[in-house]
Amino acid sequence: TSEIEQAYHNVELLSEIGKKITANLNIESTIKTVYENVNELMDAMILMIGLHSKTNSSIQVNVMERGVFLPSFDYLLTEKNRPAVWCFENQKELLMNNWEVDYNLYFPEYELPKTKAGETTNSLVYLPLFVKNKIIGVL
Numbered sequence: 001t002s003e004i005e006q007a008y009h010n011v012e013l014l015s016e017i018g019k020k021i022t023a024n025l026n027i028e029s030t031i032k033t034v035y036e037n038v039n040e041l042m043d044a045m046i047l048m049i050g051l052h053s054k055t056n057s058s059i060q061v062n063v064m065e066r067g068v069f070l071p072s073f074d075y076l077l078t079e080k081n082r083p084a085v086w087c088f089e090n091q092k093e094l095l096m097n098n099w100e101v102d103y104n105l106y107f108p109e110y111e112l113p114k115t116k117a118g119e120t121t122n123s124l125v126y127l128p129l130f131v132k133n134k135i136i137g138v139l
Helices: 002-021 029-043 081-088 100-106
Strands: 046-053 056-065 073-076 092-096 122-127 127-130 134-138
Touching: 002 056, 029 046, 046 081, 056 081, 056 100, 081 122, 081 134, 092 100
Parallel strands: none
Antiparallel strands: 046 056, 046 134, 056 073, 092 122, 127 134
């Protein structure tokens, strides 16, 4: 039970960090700061911030993996097999402890997608980012 309480506490802290970063205009410095802070709480090999783009109906993604920035990319909102899109559209957190097993809980009609950049991770947490109760992206 202690592990579950700690995991829940960490998710709450991530949510608070997400609320704070939405006011920062420099995405790279924000990612770096959040990456460093999150890694003090837990081993987070990858940190992604995706901001909604109305222009091309996508989530524009910036990623730091193992302390290095990866090339940015987009998840189109039509990519219904992507956890980032699910989190954004449902406006709630998504947690997977085992990517290959838990993926089917959220996306039973799809096969596991390939990553667009970097390594595949075994567990992941996606959190919606809000400004004044309006969703603007995902962490």
